Amino acid sequence: MKRKLFLQQSLLAVPAILFNNKSQCQQAILGKEPFVVGAGKSRFGNSSKFMGLHPNDLKISAKDTAGALSVFEYTGLAKIGPALHVHFEQDEIFMVTEGSYRFVVGEQTLQLNAGETIFLPRTIPHTWIQLTDKGKLIYFLQPAGKMEDFFACLDNLKEMPDAQAFDRIHAQHGMKVVGPPLTL
Numbered sequence: 001m002k003r004k005l006f007l008q009q010s011l012l013a014v015p016a017i018l019f020n021n022k023s024q025c026q027q028a029i030l031g032k033e034p035f036v037v038g039a040g041k042s043r044f045g046n047s048s049k050f051m052g053l054h055p056n057d058l059k060i061s062a063k064d065t066a067g068a069l070s071v072f073e074y075t076g077l078a079k080i081g082p083a084l085h086v087h088f089e090q091d092e093i094f095m096v097t098e099g100s101y102r103f104v105v106g107e108q109t110l111q112l113n114a115g116e117t118i119f120l121p122r123t124i125p126h127t128w129i130q131l132t133d134k135g136k137l138i139y140f141l142q143p144a145g146k147m148e149d150f151f152a153c154l155d156n157l158k159e160m161p162d163a164q165a166f167d168r169i170h171a172q173h174g175m176k177v178v179g180p181p182l183t184l
Contacts, residue, residue, distance in 0.1 A: 032064065048151040053077060056151060062144030070144035072151075074137040081129035084179030085170065090145045092120040094128070099135025102182060103128045129182035146173040 042057040050056045060071040095117045105126045120126045150173035
């Protein structure tokens with residue numbers, strides 16, 4: 001009988017806990033003003049560069065959403081992409097707005113063209129490579145995690161770190177490199 005009462009009370013507590021967490025998130029966002037981030041601009045004016053060359057602009061910050069979401073716009077100027085990696089706590093959504101990309105997600109290899117979107121669940125190894133001379137991606141991380149800090153960290157490096165340091169940087173930001181980048 002006590003076990004049944006405990007289970008009933010526990011189940012009744014779940015909605016209250018979820019409602020409370022949602023309310024805290026909503027309260028953190030209440031009172032914020034709408035904003036516009038211009039084309040070719042970053043949310044706070046500090047554009048990061050993927051591999052030192054490719055604009056990777058923050059459009060919506062974790063600070064804007066109480067950590068729930070961050071949004072970036074990547075402009076690729078060469079046929080490259082990141083190493084095969086895993087995010088432990090973030091899902092990613094990529095929308096191709098220009099060009100073509102090859103994505104590897106787990107065991108699947110997919111080609112996406114302008115107008116297409118892909119969902120990459122957390123904990124599944126993934127990477128991509130740009131197939132066209134120029135490309136553009138808009139991508140979302142949910143929850144935001146530490147990606148803004150990750151890109152800032154990479155931007156502040158004076159030279160490419162060795163493999164151990166690169167692994168440490170990824171680990172500090174909730175990721176792990178599990179393979180090389182794709183090649184054409």
